[in-house]
Amino acid sequence: MADQEHIRWLRDRLQASRAVEATDPAELLGWLEVRRRDVPFSAKLIPLREVADWHEDDDGNIRNATGQFFRIEGVRVRSAPGVREISGWDQPILTQSEGGVLALLCRETPERGLEFLLQAKADPGNVGYLQFCPTIQSTWENIRGLKDARRAPFAECLDASANIRVIYRSKHNEEGSRFWQKSNENMILFVEDASQLAINDRVYRWASLSQIKQMILLDNIVGPYVRTVIAPL
Template sequence: MADASNIGWLRERLKLSQAIEPGDPAGLLDWLEQRRKEIPFSAELIALHDVAGWQQTANGNIVHKTGQFFSIEGVRVRSAPGVREIAGWDQPILTQTEGGVLALLCRETPGNGIEFLLQAKADPGNIGYLQFCPTIQSTWENIRGLKGARPAAFAELLDASPNVRLIYRSKHNEEGSRFWQKTNENMILFVEDAGLLAIDHLVYRWASLSQIKQMILSDNVVGPYVRTIISAL
């Protein structure tokens, strides 16, 4: 849940920030477009039987050979009249034992007020691949340092620290038509001294709330999780 005193404090700081924070996101948009041209990332659709590392079980479910990540199973739905368009249906659905963390780090500077640290994250299904996403957008498996994967950057800030003030923490459902009873923990973390952070400026950019709101009006620039997190503000 949100800490009423901390989220109230940040809302007051955001009100004061409006007088000085940058509102034009042109520089951020130019940077994102340049990074889209530079990153060595590509994706294409292939047949399911060609997907490496995944296999079909005896009951037809699709799972990873390690038993980690998500699975594809079937769900049968029955609905009372008027609740949905039809009385029932069968469909594939993604299942996962654990959800993930979606966290935005923020700071306050004398010149720009409150700023949020956005990650330019590449995902295969994105148009343009890169979109501005939360600072931390990761499964718990990667946060714990899943074998073969790089641990999520800034994951150490999820633990209590004198340099981090927890503003907001709440679980939210993933899209229920695609995911089976999966939730993600949404968080806002205020960093008292952002100078202590090791930031890769080829991946991360600070942005004001005004800039984020402006970028949301552009096509395929801001990922949906950022919108969910800032809705608490």
Template sequence: MAERAHLDWFRKRLAASAAIEPKDPAPILAWRDERCQAIRFKAELIGLDEVRGWSRDAQGNVRHKSGQFFSVEGVRIESGDLREVTSWDQPIYTQPEGGLLGLITRETGDSGVQFLLYAKAEPGNLGVLQLSPSVQSTWSNIRRAHGGKLSPMLEVLTAKAGVRIIYRAAHNEEGGRFWRKSNENIIVFVDDESVIESDMAMFCWASLSQLKELALIDNVLSPFVRTIIAPL
């Protein structure tokens, strides 16, 4: 109930923000271009047998050596007359534990309500950097199964004070590719920005109006951002 009260309050703040918030996405696109030029990131397709840390088990399923992250398994479907064909087999990602998708928000006197976007590099991105949620991390990443750094901005989602949860809900992943996976979607409003401890180099603030404009541009805004803001 407390979260619903926060959501109702936040919707009112968004309505008040509309009159003063920036509308033009050009500054954000220019910042993204600058970030693309400043980073080093290269991805190329290789054979599955060459992938380090991954292997096939006795059934031919592909798994990570840690037993975490996702696996690639097979699924057999009997669909009756619901789909284009009555049955089929396909590979499918199995990662039942899901992850966290969070948008951090704030309100300023000059720009109104803003959402914190992460210029996230992923190997399959067109244009390398996609404007993504403030936090986009599987539980395997959060546990650092990769042996690398902790995902940024997690400290905000777990803060004991200085923030309020606007809403949270589990959203089903795309069921044609993932087996019964859902992600926890969260919007967090920051009352005290000192809770942000992560490096801000790959993050920028955007208004809801700018997000809507970015959604009209090819291959810039993550579909996860669109999903998270849909209840607003």
């Protein structure tokens, strides 16, 4: 099937799911609040000169000592009148040779209908630190497996197989005011038999589309990438 056929198929399953799926996110919100209290995670702003393993190169750009991840470089902008508020400016910008993957796994059960697997992911700039994010929210470097770091969970699900139906995959530009020509690959992956997955229930929770939509209306609960991944539905 073409991507549009897969999307239509999933939309039909979502329509059927409405008769049985959970709509109240209270249990998910309670679980997230407990995890926010229990997970040992903290972050604070420090001077850039004190950041370990990041260094200024001969051009004044900031790079990681390993050469991996993003860099902080400069960009000079010139614009025709009326396109932006001013005709030009200079600014720092994040550059990265590769983007990443934003993928939601989903399943269907007779009792709960269609559900998506959300990850409670901690990032230093988040309000509340832990927020519900896509199942896979990772750079390609982490998906392939960095030295001395574990490979991103569920990376083996990114390709179609007997158990994985790729609903769609498309590249979307990261925020251009902060990232230089970076794209992330957005994906929805339907799992035929979710019992084959090894799911850590201290990190991941299944949620219906109705529950996700309810949580999006709340402050600082659902990360922005979940919204971009489910948008085609």
